[in-house]
Amino acid sequence: MPTPLELAVKLRERFGELISAPTEFRGEVALDVCDPERIADVCAFAKGQLGFDFLLDLSGVDNYGADPRWTVVYELFGLAHRCHLRLRTSVSEEKSELPTVSTVWRTANWHEREAYDLLGIRFRGHPDLRRILMWEGYPYFPLRKDFPLAGKSSEIPEVAFTRSAPLEGGPFVTTAGGADTADREPRARAGRED
Amino acid sequence: MQTLELGYNSKIEGDVVFTRLDAALAWFRQNSLWPMPMGLACCAIELMASGASRFDIARFGMEVMRFSPRQSDVMIVAGTVTYKMATVVRRIYEQMAEPKWVVAMGACASTGGMYRSYSVLQGVDRIIPVDVYIAGCPPRPEALLDGMMQLQKKVSRQPVVAGLTITSMLKGNSKPALNAAPATA
Numbered sequence: 001m002p003t004p005l006e007l008a009v010k011l012r013e014r015f016g017e018l019i020s021a022p023t024e025f026r027g028e029v030a031l032d033v034c035d036p037e038r039i040a041d042v043c044a045f046a047k048g049q050l051g052f053d054f055l056l057d058l059s060g061v062d063n064y065g066a067d068p069r070w071t072v073v074y075e076l077f078g079l080a081h082r083c084h085l086r087l088r089t090s091v092s093e094e095k096s097e098l099p100t101v102s103t104v105w106r107t108a109n110w111h112e113r114e115a116y117d118l119l120g121i122r123f124r125g126h127p128d129l130r131r132i133l134m135w136e137g138y139p140y141f142p143l144r145k146d147f148p149l150a151g152k153s154s155e156i157p158e159v160a161f162t163r164s165a166p167l168e169g170g171p172f173v174t175t176a177g178g179a180d181t182a183d184r185e186p187r188a189r190a191g192r193e194d
Numbered sequence: 195m196q197t198l199e200l201g202y203n204s205k206i207e208g209d210v211v212f213t214r215l216d217a218a219l220a221w222f223r224q225n226s227l228w229p230m231p232m233g234l235a236c237c238a239i240e241l242m243a244s245g246a247s248r249f250d251i252a253r254f255g256m257e258v259m260r261f262s263p264r265q266s267d268v269m270i271v272a273g274t275v276t277y278k279m280a281t282v283v284r285r286i287y288e289q290m291a292e293p294k295w296v297v298a299m300g301a302c303a304s305t306g307g308m309y310r311s312y313s314v315l316q317g318v319d320r321i322i323p324v325d326v327y328i329a330g331c332p333p334r335p336e337a338l339l340d341g342m343m344q345l346q347k348k349v350s351r352q353p354v355v356a357g358l359t360i361t362s363m364l365k366g367n368s369k370p371a372l373n374a375a376p377a378t379a
Contacts, residue, residue: 134313135278142312151312160277163320165310 004029004083007050011085014045030086036072036098039089040125043074043104052076052085055101058111060119064145069093070121074101091121100126118143135160219354223267223293224346225255230266230290232283235273237300237332249335254342263289268345269322270338274302275315287322293357295349297341298324301331 008022008029019042020032033039046052056075063069074087091098100123102108112123113132120141123129130136137156140147150164231241244251251257260266263286275283287296298318301307304327306316318324325348328341355361 133278140312147312149312150310158281160281162277162312163316165306165312165314165316167310 002081002083004085007046007052007081007083007085010050011042011046014049015042018042028084028086030088033087033089036089036091039072039074039087040099040101040104042087043076043101046076046085046087047104051078051080052083054079055105055107055111056084058101058108058115060115060121060143062119062143062145063090067092070096070119072098072115072121096120097122097124099124102126117141120144138162216353216355220350220352223354224349226258227254227256227268227295227342227345227349228258228260228266229256230263230269230286231259231261232269232271232286233273234271234275234279235300235302235332237272237303240332240335240338241270241272241299244335244338249339251339251342254339254346256342263287264291266290267293268295268297268325268342270297270299271303271318271324272299272332274307274309275318276313277315278313280315280318280321283318284321293352295325295345296322297326297328297345299328299338299341300333301329304329307331 005022005024008031011031012019012022015038018034018038020034022029022031024030033042054077056077057073058075059073061071061073063071068090070091070093072089072091074089076085076087077083089098098121100108100112102112102123103125109127110132112126113129115121116123116126116129117131117133118141131138134142135156137159139154140152142151148164150167151162153161153163155161231238233241243249245257245259256268263269267290269283269287269290271283287294296318298304302309302314303318304324306314308331310316315321326341326345328337330337333341
């Protein structure tokens with residue numbers, strides 16, 4: 001039975017400089033793929049030759065303020081050898097586009113749609129890159145770091161509308177460290193001075 | 195021990211009950227409120243518990259959960275209404291026949307609850323009129339039943355005959371009441 005580190009070394013032998021040295025943290029092995037354009041090739045090799053037949057998850061990270069802004073993380077798993085491997089690749093905000101891996105694992109279809117929906121990263125060659133949680137026509141990407149938690153107003157007639165949510169004064173605002181239970185309890189704080 | 199006689203005593207009153215038509219109709223109405231279970235989140239679990247034998251919503255004539263808006267009288271909005279779902283909730287409300295009532299069950303349906311977020315409607319009363327709000331996260335079945343009893347009180351106070359299409363037609367008002375089907379002679 002191979003270990004994740006051995007499989008990572010095999011991946012590096014095949015792709016050379018494209019793949020960074022594996023880092024290990026709390027028993028989990030991660031690799032950085034330097035060129036996002038090659039991610040589909042790396043994934044196809046990992047599935048075809050190294051037995052990573054299961055994409056556990058695909059997620060996007062917003063490194064707001066840093067360049068490149070986006071990191072896409074691929075969690076690979078092999079059901080036969082039970083090894084877990086993490087691949088990371090970074091894309092700049094200007095580009096915001098990288099090849100799809102839904103041709104490698106079909107489960108990536110919905111994961112990539114989610115990353116597109118919430119962060120606005122596009123996956124080239126995706127068979128059906130529509131929004132998956134928000135509705136078609138919603139003008140924002142709500143999981144970006146520069147998008148306010150309260151949301152923004154939008155209006156698509158007959159489809160949906162949004163209004164920004166009040167973040168204070170609602171019935172579930174809690175005062176931590178209040179003097180008594182009535183003060184600590186989540187309750188309406190509307191009309192407070194502070 | 196002497197027991198107090200309440201209500202209708204057939205031995206004394208015979209087979210006749212005197213009441214106003216409005217009161218009788220309101221009494222029928224309030225004791226056969228058929229809910230439209232708009233279960234959207236965990237509140238719906240408490241709603242289901244209310245329907246089961248321990249809490250037994252049938253005691254109030256509300257056990258007939260109708261999954262068709264055409265056959266239901268009161269929509270129980272049980273759970274978090276997201277903006278994506280809001281259009282659906284509104285449409286189902288519009289499909290319900292008059293008279294109709296809405297119960298906002300729990301914190302989320304009433305105010306958005308703890309979800310101060312871009313995706314959650316901050317209270318279902320932003321899109322449809324709500325008759326009764328029930329506090330709780332989620333409310334216990336007793337709280338739901340209490341809210342439904344409050345609704346029954348409200349229904350019992352609403353005039354029935356004055357709102358009927360036939361009443362307005364008999365009064366010579368050619369324009370039928372809103373949302374009422376035209377009566378055939």
